[in-house]
Amino acid sequence: MSKFKYLEDVVTLEYDQEKCVGCTMCTIVCPHEVFRMEAKKAFLLARNLCMECGACMRNCPAGAITVEAGEGCVRGIINELLGIEGPCC
Amino acid sequence: MKNNQALVSLPMATPVPEGAGEFRLPSASQPFVLGTLATAVGDVPIVGGELVWQDLRGHYLVRWNVGRKSFTVEPGLYAIGEPGSDSAVLVSANYKMSFDILRQTLGGYDAWILVLDTKGINVWCAAGEGTFGTGELVDRIQASRLDEVVSHRRLIVPQLGATGVAAFEVKKYSGFAVTYGPVMVQDLPLFLANGCKATPDMRIKLFPLQERLVLVPVEIMLALKQWLPLIFVLLLVAGFFGEGTFLQAMLVHGLPPTLAVLVGIVAGTIVTPLLLPWIPGRAFSCKGALCGLFLFGLLYTFSGAFVMDSSLYLRFACLLITLAISSWLGMAFTGSSTYTSLNGVRKEMLLAMPGQFVTILTGLGLWATSLWLG
Ligand code: SF4
Ligand code: SF4
Numbered sequence: 001m002s003k004f005k006y007l008e009d010v011v012t013l014e015y016d017q018e019k020c021v022g023c024t025m026c027t028i029v030c031p032h033e034v035f036r037m038e039a040k041k042a043f044l045l046a047r048n049l050c051m052e053c054g055a056c057m058r059n060c061p062a063g064a065i066t067v068e069a070g071e072g073c074v075r076g077i078i079n080e081l082l083g084i085e086g087p088c089c
Numbered sequence: 090m091k092n093n094q095a096l097v098s099l100p101m102a103t104p105v106p107e108g109a110g111e112f113r114l115p116s117a118s119q120p121f122v123l124g125t126l127a128t129a130v131g132d133v134p135i136v137g138g139e140l141v142w143q144d145l146r147g148h149y150l151v152r153w154n155v156g157r158k159s160f161t162v163e164p165g166l167y168a169i170g171e172p173g174s175d176s177a178v179l180v181s182a183n184y185k186m187s188f189d190i191l192r193q194t195l196g197g198y199d200a201w202i203l204v205l206d207t208k209g210i211n212v213w214c215a216a217g218e219g220t221f222g223t224g225e226l227v228d229r230i231q232a233s234r235l236d237e238v239v240s241h242r243r244l245i246v247p248q249l250g251a252t253g254v255a256a257f258e259v260k261k262y263s264g265f266a267v268t269y270g271p272v273m274v275q276d277l278p279l280f281l282a283n284g285c286k287a288t289p290d291m292r293i294k295l296f297p298l299q300e301r302l303v304l305v306p307v308e309i310m311l312a313l314k315q316w317l318p319l320i321f322v323l324l325l326v327a328g329f330f331g332e333g334t335f336l337q338a339m340l341v342h343g344l345p346p347t348l349a350v351l352v353g354i355v356a357g358t359i360v361t362p363l364l365l366p367w368i369p370g371r372a373f374s375c376k377g378a379l380c381g382l383f384l385f386g387l388l389y390t391f392s393g394a395f396v397m398d399s400s401l402y403l404r405f406a407c408l409l410i411t412l413a414i415s416s417w418l419g420m421a422f423t424g425s426s427t428y429t430s431l432n433g434v435r436k437e438m439l440l441a442m443p444g445q446f447v448t449i450l451t452g453l454g455l456w457a458t459s460l461w462l463g
Contacts, residue, residue, distance in 0.1 A: 004296055004426075007371055010433040028269055028287075029251035031294035032428065052430040053217065055251035069252070071217045072434030073424030 003049070011050040012068040017041055019064035026056035026065060113232050115165035115204070121189075126168045130234040135168045138196020144189050151186060152303060154310040157209070160185045164206035166233040167192075170199035174240040177281065179270070180226065180250065182207040182215050187274075194274050198281070201239065205229050216253030223255050227262045236264070245270045245285065248292060296427045301362040304425045308358035312418050316354060320347050323456075330460055342403075342460050349407035349452075350414055352388060356380040357418025362425075373429070374441035377419015381411045402459035409452030413445045420445075 013034070022040040027033075032049040035042045035056065042064075054069025070076070117125050117134045120143065125132035151157045164183050169192055178201040181191050188204060195202075205225050207215035215221035226246075230236070246254055248269040256267035271280045271291035280287055324343040331338025360380040361368065368376040385408055420441055423429040 004366065004428045005371060006429045007433040007436065010436050011430050012432055025256065028292065029248060031249065031272055031292065033289075033293055049428070050430060051428050052432060053252045055216075055248075058253070058255045059251055059257070061257040068432060069217075070431035071214070071424070072429045072431040074421045074434070074438065075424065077431075077435050077438050 005048065006051070008048050011047060011052055012066075013044075013047055013050045013052065013056075014066045015042070015044055016064045017043065019062045021062045021064075023061060025059045025061070029055040029059050031055070111232055112234055113165060115163035115167060119163060121162075121192075122167075126171065129237045133166050133168045133201075133238070135170075136192050136202070138169065138192050138194075138198075140189055140193055144185075148186055148189070153306045159209070161209040162188045162204060164204045164229060166235065166238065167202040167204060168200075169195050169202060170197070172199040172201050174238065176200050176239065177285075178203055178235065178239060178244050179277075180205060180244055180246045182210065182212045182221055182250075184209050184211045184215075187211050190274055191277075194277050198278075201235075203229060203233060203235065203244070212247050213249040213252070216250045219253050221250050222253035223258045223262070226254055226259055230263045230265060242266055243268060243285075247274070248272045248287075249294070294427045296365070298363065300427075301365060304422075305359055305362055308362065308418070308422065308425070309354070311421075312354045312358045316350050316414065320350050323347055323350070326457075327460065342456075345403055345407050346410055346452075346456050348388075349385075349410040352384050353381055353411040353414025354418060356384045356411065356415035357421070360384060361415070361419040362422055365426075372420075372437050372441065373423050373426070374416045374420040374437060374445070377422070378412050378416035380419065381415025382408075384415075385411045400459050400462070402455050402462070406452045406455035406459060409448050409455065413449035413452060416441065416448075417445050 020041045022037070022042070024037055024042070026035040026042050027037055031053065032046070032051060034044065034046050034050045036045040050067070052067050052069050052072070054067055057065040057067050057069065112130070114131050115134055117132065119134070121136055122134040123137050124135045126135050147156065147160060151160050161183050162185050176199050179191065179195070180203045181188055183204050183206055188202070191202060205215075205221055206229070207220045207225075210218065210220060212221055236242075242265050244259070244265045244267050246256075246267050246269055249272055251269055254267065256269070259265060259267050268285050269287070270285075271277060271287050272294050273291070276287070276291045280291060323346045324339050327341075327343030328335040328339035331342040333341070357377045357380065360383075361373070361377050364380065365376065368379055370376050370379065420437065423434045423437070
C-alpha cells in the first residue's frame with residue numbers, strides 16, 4: 001500500500017542536531033520514519049511525514065527535538081477555537 | 090484482591106494523585122478471569138487467550154459506539170499462562186478492546202500484563218492525552234509491587250504509547266527499562282521470538298483498508314447524531330410550509346434535501362474512508378467534497394426519484410447541501426486517520442470551514458426559496 005501524505009510544510013517539528021547524543025530513540029518511537037541515524041547522529045529524513053504525535057520529543061533524553069504535539073481532530077480544534085477544554089477521543 | 094497486605098511507601102515519581110502507588114491487585118471476579126496465580130505479593134488474576142462470545146459482542150457494540158465508556162478492565166497486574174519471575178511484562182491500556190486483543194495474541198505464552206488506568210481509552214489516544222504516561226506507569230509498577238513479582242527490570246510498552254511515556258524517565262523513577270514493542274499487536278509473537286527486536290516494518294504505522302473499514306460504523310453513528318436533527322427540521326418545515334397536504338408537501342419538498350443530507354453522510358463517512366488513498370488531493374475536506382460530488386452525480390444520473398421533477402433551485406440546493414456535509418464529515422475523519430498532524434488539521438479547518446458554512450447556508454437558502462416559490 002502506498003504511504004499516505006498529508007499537507008506539506010505545516011508541521012512544527014524542530015530538531016537541533018547539535019544536541020543529539022545518538023541514542024537512536026527517536027528512530028525507534030516514530031511511527032512514520034521521520035528520523036534516521038547517520039554517523040551516530042539522528043537526521044530528519046522526512047519531515048513532512050510527521051504527524052506531530054510528540055513521541056520523539058518525549059523520548060529524546062537530550063532535549064534535541066521540539067514539536068507542538070497534539071491530536072489533530074476536528075472536535076478538539078473547535079473546542080480550542082471556542083476556548084474550551086475537551087479531549088479528542 | 091488482598092487487602093491485608095501492609096501498604097508500601099516507595100519513593101514516588103512526580104506529583105501523584107491521592108491513593109496512587111498504594112498496593113492493589115485487580116479483582117479476580119471480573120468475567121474474563123480464569124483463576125489466580127499465587128505470587129510473592131498475592132494472588133494475581135489469570136486471564137486466558139481465548140475470547141468468548143460475550144467479549145466479541147462487546148467488541149461489536151463498541152465498533153458501533155455503544156457502551157464505549159464502560160468497556161474497561163480493572164487496571165493492575167494480570168497473568169497469562171503461568172508466568173514466573175523471569176517472564177516478560179507487557180504494558181497495556183484498560184480499554185477492554187486493547188486488553189482482549191493483547192491476551193488473544195499472547196494465548197499460549199507465559200507473560201505478565203500490566204494494565205494502566207487510561208479511563209477506558211486505547212493506548213494511542215490515551216498516550217496523546219497523557220493518561221497512558223510516565224507517571225501512571227511508574228505508579229502502576231509500584232502499586233503492583235512489580236519489583237517483587239519479577240526478578241528482571243524490563244517492560245515491553247507498545248510503541249504507540251511512546252507519545253505519553255518517556256523511557257528514560259521510567260528508568261529513572263522505577264528502575265525498569267522500557268523496550269518499545271511493535272506498533273501492531275499482531276507483530277508481537279514475531280517480536281518476542283526475535284528477542285524483543287522489532288523489524289523496521291513493525292515500527293511504521295500504516296492505515297490499511299481493513300483498519301479504515303472498522304472505523305466506519307462509529308463515523309456513521311456520530312454523523313447521524315449530528316445531522317438527524319437537520320433532517321427532522323427540513324421535513325417539518327417542508328410539511329408545514331409546502332403546498333398540498335402535510336404528507337404531500339413533506340415528500341415533494343422535504344425528501345430531496347433529506348436525501349441530499351444522507352448522500353453527504355454516506356460520502357463523508359463511508360466512501361471517503363474506504364477510498365482514501367485513491368481520492369485525489371490531500372486535504373480531507375476536498376476528498377470528502379469530491380466523494381459527495383461523485384455520489385450526487387451517480388444518484389442524479391441513475392435515479393429519477395432523487396431529484397424528481399424538482400426545480401433548478403431545489404436541485405442546486407441539494408447539491409450544495411451534499412457538498413457541504415460530505416466535505417465536513419470527510420474533514421472529521423482526520424481525527425481517526427493515523428497520519429494527519431495537529432497543525433495540518435488546524436490549517437485545513439481554518440481554510441475549509443468558512444466555505445463549508447457558506448455552502449450549506451446557501452443550499453438551505455435556495456431550498457427555502459424553492460419552497461416559497463412552490
Ligand atoms: S532521541 Fe534525541 S539524542 Fe537520541 S538519537 Fe534522537 S535526537 Fe539524538
Ligand atoms: S512527532 Fe511523532 S511523527 Fe513527528 S517525528 Fe516525532 S515521533 Fe515522528
